[in-house]
Amino acid sequence: MPTFTNDEATEYDSRITRLVPGYDLLHSTTAAQLKATLGDHAHILIVGSGTGKEIAQLATLNPTWRFTAQDISIDMLNIGQQRFADMGISERVTIHVGDVATLTDPVDAAICLLVLHFLADNGDKKTMLKAISKQLKPQGQLYLGDLMRPETTFERDAQFILCQQLGLTEVGIERMKHNFEHEFFALDRMRLADLLNESGFNTAKLYFKALSFSGHVIQKR
Ligand SMILES: C[S@@+](CC[C@H](N)C(=O)[O-])C[C@H]1O[C@@H](n2cnc3c(N)ncnc32)[C@H](O)[C@@H]1O
Incomplete structure (x- = not known):
């Protein structure tokens, strides 16, 4: 996983839109659904909130x-x-450095964009999903945005072509591969x-797809 420290943190905002096609749309489609579903006194958990894109938009x-x-x-x-x-x-905004599992305040909705794909499927993903489920109030929604496995043999190649069109250099493409x-x-x-089933969630509903980057909304069971 990238470290997301030092330069990787300071350069994040200028690089991410070249690495994730539809980055802004993923965020705005997520935000619009929260606006459509939550009342004025909602408390929202942003897992892997990074430089604060989600909160800046939602606020x-x-x-x-x-x-x-x-x-x-x-950083x-x-x-x-x-x-x-x-x-x-x-x-x-309450800032929390550390695991989701150590949070205690129940939340009305949770967002986890571009984070879970960095965790190995060796129990780490499930641990995070279970911790999010535990934080959510009954029937609360999780908005999950992740790089998924390609569904065609050419999806990844198309993604590299698109990222190049978005301004990623040859070196950047090689690093991405x-x-x-x-x-x-x-x-x-x-x-x-x-x-998701093993972590206490219902069936995922797809709401965003840009080649391999997908957004799902999932209700706590
Ligand atoms: C690609 S950035 C996404 C940031 C933000 N959600 C966005 O959409 O711009 C991934 C973030 O996940 C964080 N991260 C990685 N592993 C994490 C974990 N186990 N728990 C919480 N955050 C984590 C990283 O530190 C980084 O800030």
Whole structure:
């Protein structure tokens, strides 16, 4: 997994839109569903909140929502914290450095975008999903965005072509090919369904797809 520290944190916001086709759309389609489903006093957990993209967007959609920003990278969270201060929304955000499992305050919805694919399917993914399920109030929704296994033999190649069109250099493409092999643990649809079932969730509903990047909304059982 990338470390998401030092340069990997400071350069994150300028690089991510070249690495994830549809990055902004994934976030705005997620935010719109939260707006459509949650009341004014909702508390939303953002797992792997990074530099704060989700919270910055959601805070402007509803002025009374509260957030927990969870991550294991202090460098990413520090950038997010500065962003929240600049926006004047710090008092609505609780920052949590460390595991989801150590959180205690129940939440109305959870978002986990571009995080779970970095965890190995050796129990780590399931541990995180179970911890999220435990945090959610009954019938709460999880919005999960991840790199999935390719569904055709040409999906990955198309993804590299698209990233090049988005401005990724040749070196960046080579690094991405290497990372997809060695640093991502992409699931196929069947395995995702099994893991969700074992972690206390209902069937996933697909709401976003840009080649291998997929967004699913899943209700706690
Ligand atoms: C690709 S970034 C995504 C950030 C943000 N969600 C976004 O969409 O821009 C992945 C983030 O997940 C965090 N991360 C990795 N493993 C994690 C874990 N086990 N728990 C929480 N965050 C984790 C990284 O530190 C990083 O900030």
